[in-house]
Amino acid sequence: MYDLTFDPERYEVKTCELGNWSITYRAFEHIVYCANPASKVQTLNIYVPEEYYSGKTINGYSLKTAPIFTPNTVGGYMEGPAMEVGIDQFNHKPNSAFEALLHGYVVMCAGIRGRNTGMQSKEFFVGGTGKENKENQEKRSGRAPALIVDMKAAIRYMRHNAKTVPGDVEKIITNGTSAGGALSALAGATGNAKEYEPYLKAIGAAEEKDDIFAASCYCPIHNLEHADAAYEWLFKKEPIFHMMKFEMSPEGPKMIPVVGELSEEQKKLSAELKAEFPAYVNALGLKDENGEELTLEENGEGTFKDYVMSFVAASAQKEKETHDSKVRLSDLAVPGSDIEKQGYITFEENQVKKIDADAYVKKITRMKPTPAFDALSLESPENEEFGDDEVMARHFTEFAEKHSKVNGTKADDQMIKLLNPTKFIGECDTTKNWRIRHGAFDRDTSIAIPVILTTMLKNKGYDVDFALPWGLPHSGDYDLEELFAWIDKLAK
Numbered sequence: 001m002y003d004l005t006f007d008p009e010r011y012e013v014k015t016c017e018l019g020n021w022s023i024t025y026r027a028f029e030h031i032v033y034c035a036n037p038a039s040k041v042q043t044l045n046i047y048v049p050e051e052y053y054s055g056k057t058i059n060g061y062s063l064k065t066a067p068i069f070t071p072n073t074v075g076g077y078m079e080g081p082a083m084e085v086g087i088d089q090f091n092h093k094p095n096s097a098f099e100a101l102l103h104g105y106v107v108m109c110a111g112i113r114g115r116n117t118g119m120q121s122k123e124f125f126v127g128g129t130g131k132e133n134k135e136n137q138e139k140r141s142g143r144a145p146a147l148i149v150d151m152k153a154a155i156r157y158m159r160h161n162a163k164t165v166p167g168d169v170e171k172i173i174t175n176g177t178s179a180g181g182a183l184s185a186l187a188g189a190t191g192n193a194k195e196y197e198p199y200l201k202a203i204g205a206a207e208e209k210d211d212i213f214a215a216s217c218y219c220p221i222h223n224l225e226h227a228d229a230a231y232e233w234l235f236k237k238e239p240i241f242h243m244m245k246f247e248m249s250p251e252g253p254k255m256i257p258v259v260g261e262l263s264e265e266q267k268k269l270s271a272e273l274k275a276e277f278p279a280y281v282n283a284l285g286l287k288d289e290n291g292e293e294l295t296l297e298e299n300g301e302g303t304f305k306d307y308v309m310s311f312v313a314a315s316a317q318k319e320k321e322t323h324d325s326k327v328r329l330s331d332l333a334v335p336g337s338d339i340e341k342q343g344y345i346t347f348e349e350n351q352v353k354k355i356d357a358d359a360y361v362k363k364i365t366r367m368k369p370t371p372a373f374d375a376l377s378l379e380s381p382e383n384e385e386f387g388d389d390e391v392m393a394r395h396f397t398e399f400a401e402k403h404s405k406v407n408g409t410k411a412d413d414q415m416i417k418l419l420n421p422t423k424f425i426g427e428c429d430t431t432k433n434w435r436i437r438h439g440a441f442d443r444d445t446s447i448a449i450p451v452i453l454t455t456m457l458k459n460k461g462y463d464v465d466f467a468l469p470w471g472l473p474h475s476g477d478y479d480l481e482e483l484f485a486w487i488d489k490l491a492k
Helices: 049-054 097-102 148-158 179-189 192-203 225-235 264-284 303-322 322-328 357-364 382-386 398-403 414-415 448-461 480-491
Strands: 012-018 021-032 044-048 068-071 104-108 172-179 214-218 240-251 252-259 343-349 350-356 432-436 465-466
Touching: 021 049, 021 097, 021 414, 044 049, 044 097, 068 097, 097 104, 097 480, 104 148, 148 172, 148 179, 148 192, 148 480, 172 179, 172 192, 179 214, 214 480, 225 264, 225 398, 225 448, 264 398, 264 448, 303 350, 303 448, 303 465, 350 432, 432 448, 432 480
Parallel strands: 068 104, 068 172, 172 214, 214 432, 432 465
Antiparallel strands: 012 021, 021 044, 044 104, 240 252, 343 350
């Protein structure tokens, strides 16, 4: 049993110098945030600008008024060790913890269990740290819903110690990319939801509230049970897939391209999955900003598709006016994404008039074979996420279970729900403040998926800052200046 009392005297003063910038900070590290941890990864780090301890302010914030920025390192639903202040392995720039400290935030980084907890693995996914997992003696305790349970336990730890921890515990902002973006969205959507209580009790989480102030989500891989249908709705006409496999090297993750073509069977499955999507969208009762219903006809066309493409058009318009991705993010933007070279966009006097949706999809290319998430041979990361210590992997859609190549069983419906933020919006203490980003050239999930999340939130009265940054692939933390400006506007 671990004591959940924060010790304000247990810290090291550290200095981190990156490029022209330097920050001196107090590091409270390796704090166990639950009384009965199931894994060594369940610790958190708290970082605080040292200037706060001599009564100074940064950006108008002080020791007790600073928002608590909470980034995670979850990628591919794998274990995410607590972030440390330093370099981001993926983009080779100062990481969000470093930047947040410079900006005057208190930073809380929680270690989060994942599907590879208790297993050896060398996998790398966007959003992750790229650290090799060598632990092999624990149980596989990191499967669903462990990642959101751990985040909630860390938030509860902060609230439990509200009087002694640095920062304002009522201003916790989660941040993550890919599966880590899904984790951030889950933290935002499921505040104080009773469904997680048995899991929190099992690890000895503090009996406190776990709702948050705001959620920042980069390309969240979520709504998994509808992601396959959404993927084929967008990519059905594209039979060639272009994947990127990541391998860790001493210089960081290396990308290895893999090209393939859908088999005749996969093309048939693609058509079946695409046909499932309109019924799902129509059942949601989505409306646009003018109160118009967003629906799809059986062929996949309709007002919802027009609405999705309106965000692509807005992204193209912004890029035409600012060239932000080309100038500021040239090392990240997809080669060939220069706005002037996109023949499928019709401009009139520098205004986007029309986008040929099929040609746009052809340009960004399909990334995944069919089904994109619930693999029929149970070999996808998401299949493992729904496994447990006895069963390595499970299906999470009726479609894949029906077509399973390995007699796979389907995860329990309640377990699938616990990993889907859209199921909780407005049903508990969902955060009011949302910022969602998904690259306009990101093919890891269909752009319909973040649009659905955004629209559901807006329809229920929540504030959402949503955009599809032009030319960007599956990635995150590329616009921290804008993210921090958004946080400041809310926090001040």
